[in-house]
Amino acid sequence: MSAQRACSVSELEQDTPLRVELDGIAISIVKDSDDEIHAIGDRCTHGDISLSEGFVEGKTLECWAHGSAFSLETGHPLNLPAYEPVPVFVVEIDGDDVLIDPTVTKEV
Structure with missing residues (x-):
């Protein structure tokens, strides 16, 4: 599969997660x-909570429910209670389009 349009760059607000669904x-x-x-x-690996409802600080995304x-950059949890990483996807920018291939994750 190849990268597909997930959203536009102009739709993204700084430090505000946007949830999309691809395939x-x-x-x-x-x-x-x-x-x-x-x-x-x-999805938070601890509580199956939507991370896009969480809080961004620097290069981290915090789950609103339990604070993981x-x-x-790596998807690894930086604190408990989560101990399993979330997948990280390759992002490509084409003009104003954010492209993601949901079948390909970054090697970290």
């Missing part, structure tokens, strides 16, 4: 405070 996979897209765009799996923070 049945929920993905949280974040433009961080450095204007870098990240895409990680939207995940690295936007």
Whole structure:
């Protein structure tokens, strides 16, 4: 499969996650405070909570329910109670389009 349009760059607000679904996979897209765009799996591995409802700080996305923070770059949890990582997807920018292939995750 190839990358598909997930949203436009102009739809993204800084430090505000946007939930999208591509081929049945929920993905949280974040433009961080450095204007870098990240895409990680939207489900917290601890409580099956939508991460796009969480809080962005620096290069992390924190689950609102139990406070586990995940690295936007690696998907690894940075604190308990989560101990399993979430997938991180490759992001491509084409003009104003954010492209993601939901079948390909980053090697971290």
